Structures are given as structure tokens and as C-alpha cells.
Amino acid sequence: MRKLKALFHPIFIFIGVQVAWIVLMAVWINWYLKNSRKFQEFAQKIRPDLFADELNWLILLEGCLLMLIILAGVYIIFVYWNKQARLNRLQSNFVSSVSHELKSPLASIQLYLETMKYQKVSREDAADFVETMLTDTERLSSLINNILASSKYDPKNMRLQFQPVKVGTFLREVVEGLKRQFNERNCKVKLEIPEDFVLSLDRRAMQMVFNNLIGNALRYSPIGAPLTIRLRKKKKFCEIDFIDRGRGLEKKDAKKIFRKFYRVTNQESQNIEGAGLGLFISKEIVRTHKGQVRVFSEGPGKGSVFTVALPLSKDSVNGGRE
Amino acid sequence: MAQAKKILVVEDESHLAKGLKFNLEREGYEVVVAGNGEAALESMSEQTFDLMVLDLMLPKMGGIEVAKKIRETDTRFPILMLSAKSTEEDRATGLEVGADDYLAKPFHLPELLLRVKGILRRWDWYKQPMHGQEIFHFGKMWINFATGKAKGCSGEFLLTAKEALVMKLLISKKGQVVTREDLLETVWGYDRETETRTVDNFIARLRKHFEKKPQKPKFIVTVREKGYQFNPDSYS
Numbered sequence: 001m002r003k004l005k006a007l008f009h010p011i012f013i014f015i016g017v018q019v020a021w022i023v024l025m026a027v028w029i030n031w032y033l034k035n036s037r038k039f040q041e042f043a044q045k046i047r048p049d050l051f052a053d054e055l056n057w058l059i060l061l062e063g064c065l066l067m068l069i070i071l072a073g074v075y076i077i078f079v080y081w082n083k084q085a086r087l088n089r090l091q092s093n094f095v096s097s098v099s100h101e102l103k104s105p106l107a108s109i110q111l112y113l114e115t116m117k118y119q120k121v122s123r124e125d126a127a128d129f130v131e132t133m134l135t136d137t138e139r140l141s142s143l144i145n146n147i148l149a150s151s152k153y154d155p156k157n158m159r160l161q162f163q164p165v166k167v168g169t170f171l172r173e174v175v176e177g178l179k180r181q182f183n184e185r186n187c188k189v190k191l192e193i194p195e196d197f198v199l200s201l202d203r204r205a206m207q208m209v210f211n212n213l214i215g216n217a218l219r220y221s222p223i224g225a226p227l228t229i230r231l232r233k234k235k236k237f238c239e240i241d242f243i244d245r246g247r248g249l250e251k252k253d254a255k256k257i258f259r260k261f262y263r264v265t266n267q268e269s270q271n272i273e274g275a276g277l278g279l280f281i282s283k284e285i286v287r288t289h290k291g292q293v294r295v296f297s298e299g300p301g302k303g304s305v306f307t308v309a310l311p312l313s314k315d316s317v318n319g320g321r322e
Numbered sequence: 323m324a325q326a327k328k329i330l331v332v333e334d335e336s337h338l339a340k341g342l343k344f345n346l347e348r349e350g351y352e353v354v355v356a357g358n359g360e361a362a363l364e365s366m367s368e369q370t371f372d373l374m375v376l377d378l379m380l381p382k383m384g385g386i387e388v389a390k391k392i393r394e395t396d397t398r399f400p401i402l403m404l405s406a407k408s409t410e411e412d413r414a415t416g417l418e419v420g421a422d423d424y425l426a427k428p429f430h431l432p433e434l435l436l437r438v439k440g441i442l443r444r445w446d447w448y449k450q451p452m453h454g455q456e457i458f459h460f461g462k463m464w465i466n467f468a469t470g471k472a473k474g475c476s477g478e479f480l481l482t483a484k485e486a487l488v489m490k491l492l493i494s495k496k497g498q499v500v501t502r503e504d505l506l507e508t509v510w511g512y513d514r515e516t517e518t519r520t521v522d523n524f525i526a527r528l529r530k531h532f533e534k535k536p537q538k539p540k541f542i543v544t545v546r547e548k549g550y551q552f553n554p555d556s557y558s
Contacts, residue, residue, distance in 0.1 A: 096407075100379065103406040107428035108337040114431035115341060119348050132337050184336075 010081045017074065090261045097263070098275045101143050105136035135180050142211055146277045149208065150260065160202035160288055167238060167310070168196035168231055170203070174210045175229070182227075185218045192230040197238045199310050205285045209293075212278035213242045213306050219274065221246030221303075237291065237309040248297040248304045257295065258283045286310070327372040327442055328352045332362040332388065333404070334380050342375065342434075349435055359383025363391060371399075373442055378405035378416065386419055393420040397470045398448070398483040400441045404429070420482060423510075444508065448487055458493055460541065460554040463532055465489055474531035481531075484509055488524050492542065492552040501549035525550055 032039070112129040115121065121129065175182075175189055182189055217227050221244050228243040249257065249264060256262050261276040279293075286293045290311050297304035329351045333339040336357075343353045354369070356362040359380045366374075374392075378385035389401055401423075403416045408426035416424045422441050425434060448467070456468040465472040467490060470481050481489065487509040492500055502518040510520070525544075529536040543551045 100406040103427045104335055104338070107406070108335065108341065110428045111338060111341040111345075111431060115345055118431055119345065125344070129341075132340070136337060 010078065010085055013081075014078055094261045094275060098143070098147065101275050102140065105139045108136045109133050131180070135184060138180070142215065143275065145208060146212070146275065146281055149281045150277045160205055160285075162200045162202055164198050165201040165203060165206070166196050167199050167201070167240070168193040170201075170206070171210065171229060171231065171240070174207055175214070178211070178214060181215070181218060185221075186224045187218060187221070188226045190226060190228045192228065194232070197231075197233070197312060199238060200313060201289065201310070202285075206289070209282040209285050209308060210240075212282045213308070216274075216278060217242055217244035217246060217306070220244070233312065234309070236312055238312050240308045240310075242306045242308075243303070244305075245303040248300050248302040249295070250297075250300055254295050254297065258293065282308075326350055326352045328354070328369070329438070330354050330356060330362060330365055330371045330374045332356045332359070332374060332380065332385070333377040334358055335377070338377075345431060345435065346375075346438070349438075351438075357381075359385065359388040362388055366392065372445065373400045373402065373438065375402050375404060375438070376421070378403060378407060378412075386415065389416075389419045389421060393482075397480050398486060400445050400483070402437060402441060422483060444487065447508075448483075448490060465493075472531070475534050479531065484524065485528060485531075488521075488528060492550060493554070496552045496554050499545045499548045499551050504549065 112133050116126060116129060171193065172191060175191060214227070214229075221227070225245040228241070230241040230243065232239055232241070253264050257264060258279050260280040262280075263274060263276040283293050286308055291309050293306065293308050295304055295306050327350075329346055331339055331342050331346070331353055333342060333355065334357050339355045339357070343355055346353045354365055354371070356365050360383055362374070362376070363383075365371075376385045376388060380388070385403060385405070389403070392399055392401065397420070401421045403421040403424045404427060405412060405416065405424070406427045413424050413426075422444075423437050425437060457464055457466045463473050463475070465481065465486070467486060470483075470486055472479060472481050472489075488505060491505060491508050502521045505521045506518060525542060526536070529539050529542055532541055533539045541553055543553055545551050
């Protein structure tokens, strides 16, 4: 069965088509040569003008052109086919990692609910369980948001509602909202906001970017590792650095991690939760804000710095108006 | 009361690990949690456990690797696999590397507890000495139930936990017919998804070990419409 499937691999089909093509051509030429005399007589009857010398060139040219068009068609089909095959593969990867991502928090919630149903649970334990379940629901909802965002937001028609937002204050709010996650990973957050800027942002979209970047920093760092978030002005941009002491990454991955569905695959990180969407979405959102996201890491094990650069407008310096 | 059974929970999701520990302790088991494969193997070498609850998606060393490592030295230590992967193939690979049972996440708490109980009960039953002897001889062959070693027609080999259980059940009822359902209930326990065909596959494997002509079995005989029968004296 598997061998049969392998036969349908695009490359084999491509080769097969070529072979069939050549064989067909050979058969046809053979047949033509055998019957050429008849054709000639037939053609002479209908269109004697075809046998003038200069017209032969035209026919040759027409033939070549036709051949080229057919070849180009085959090539285009082949390229698209390959592309489709790659997308299918990516998607099935994505489905399996997403279903794992959804199942883990779900399993946890179910376990605690059933524990409360079937076991006698003290009041403190129950409170603890509820807290745990709430972190799981947060995880579920942020994942679902990411999935929805990645399918809905085509970067070209992302509909964002821009409004003036004080970035520093906004960042504080986001961090406050993630308090539970920080506590759970025993992570100390340091916010460095020397001055505040008013930028034109879509609050919900930008919150997603910050959530994704902070979530990544937490997941890819050992428990207890600190996280620093720094806001600063650099030329015409307001830059927000997320500095973690986590796994870091290799140079070759620095660009790829922003691709859709891309995940760094190695022994260490293979089982870290994630669907390969967060950074892709963040990049797209920041891009529609006319900014950019980039990452810097000295190498594996040395932590990484994710930077969001957002353009400053004229009246956005020094906290704007109160 | 007998000494509490000791369970090693290998799970990297701290939430699940905490919940599992809480529930298993409520059931009266002693629970140790390991957060990754290496830590699990380390605790295995330091202490003795009665059962391992093993998650498959672990950092550093995956659950399948852990099971393989354990099976290298101990073919019968009970392992209950827990995984978010729930396709038939995933189940099959899990059981192939030697899990005693496989539970897909999200799972039901009562089911998990029943399965843990079932595995431990089967393990207890298996450990009871049979007819006062650990080694059972038939023909020129023998099975050592204490070590899992056996001698078949083509030399010595190690029986897997399930193979040993099947043989033990057949031998303990030698001369009588053992139905497929009996085998399923005793060896596979509560696993509803296991089909009677699985039993047939195991019998086929055992025949390859112990029968000179697996197509014409002498020791492990099929009784039509009923099940299997073990005839130790048919050797001539």
C-alpha cells in the first residue's frame, strides 16, 4: 500500500509524464514518417501554398512556440503541485500539534473537575484546583485566539481599529493580567519604563502580540528565570524589548521562527507547547502597525531578546497629553 | 494493611502531575513524580516501584524512549501510558514498545483509577508462585515466570509481560479450554478497545516460539468457537 502511495509522489508523476510524452512522440513520429507520402499528397491537394520555401520557417516557429507553451504549462502545474503538497504537510503537522495543545489543558481541567466530583476535597485544595483550572482556560483561550487570528487575519485585509494608546501603561496592564502565569513559572518580571509614549495602536491586536511574546519567554525559559521588559525610544521608533534568560536560538532559526507553522525542532524543545502560530501572527500584526519584530540571541542556552519596534508619531513623545 | 503500592508518575505538565498525584494518593498509593524521562529512569534506579504512569510527550527523552529503556532490562514492569495522541497508530506503537495499557488524554478519572487498579491486580496475580514452582517445563522447553526467560524450539528468549501472562493463564488451566474473553479480561483488563483478534495475534506469536510447526500446533491448541487449550503432555 505504501509503495503504491510512493508511486504517486509528484516527482515520480513528473518523470512518468515525461516518459509517456516522449514515447507518445516517438510513436507519432514513427507513424508520421510511415505515412508522410500520403500526407504530402493530401496537403498538396488542399493547400499547395504550404510547400513554398519561406513558409516552412513559420510552421517551425509555430511548432516551437506550441511546444514551449505546453512545457511551461507542465512546469507551472508541477510547481503548484509541489507547493500544494508542502502546504498539506504543514497543515497536517499543524493539526496534530494544535490538537495536542488543546488536549493538554483540557485534560487538566477535566481531571480537576472530576477530582472535585469524585473525591472529597478540602476547601483549600478546591481553591487551588480552581486557580489551576483558570490558568488552563487562559491557555486554551489564547491558543484559540491565535488559531482564529491566523486564519482570519490575512495581512492584507486585517481590520484594525487604531486609537491613541499609552504604551507603557498598556504594557503594565498586560503584565498584570498575566500575573498568574508569572507566579506559576516563578518568574520575576522587571518592567523598565523610563518614559511613556502615546502610539496609535489596535489594543486587542497589540495585546495578543505582547501575550505571545511573554508567553514564549515563559515557556522557553527554565522555571524561576527572570524576564525584563524594556521600553525605549530609538530614532523614530518606540522599541519594546522582551529579554529572557531562556533557551535562546540558533542564528539559522532567527528568521524562520516568524514563519507560519514553523517550530524549532530539537530534542530539548520538541515537547514545549505551541502550534507555530504566535510569532507569525505577532509579525503580521506589528507589520500592519508599520513596525517590525526581530529577535536577537547569542546562541542556544544564552537567552533571547525579542524586540517590537513601533513607529512614533509627532505628538507621541513624552507621554503626550494627560 | 499491606504496604502501599508505589507509583511513579512521569508527566511534564505540572498541572496534570499535581492532579494525578492528588488522586492516586487519595486511593492509598504512594506517589513519586518525575518531570522528564531522565529523572524517571533515575528514580527507577534508586527505588522500586509497582507501576509507572508514563506520559509520551516529555522533554529531553520521550515516553517511548523511556519505555524502551525499561524494557531492555525488565520485560514485565507495569507501564500505563498516557498521551494526547489518540490515533490507532499511536496506540499500537505504545503497546508495541511494551506498555501494559494506553489511555488517551483527556481521560476520565474513574477510568484511570480502574486501569491502575487492574494493572496492579494482574501484576499481583502474576507474581504469585504457581504450583510452588517458578519454572514450568513442557517437552524440552521451559518458561521461567520469575525472570521472564523461556526456552522455545529455537533457543532461549525473553517473553514480554503480556506473553508471559497469556502463558501463565493457559498453563494454570492446562487441559481446560480458556476462552478469548477470559484471556482478554485477565491479561488486558479493562481495555474495552482491545479486540479478541488481539488475543489471536498473541497466540500466533507464542506458537512461533513454542511450536515446531506453528500451523499444526500441539501445545497451544485452538478449540473451535471456544478458545484455546494448553496440552503440556502432547509432546512425543
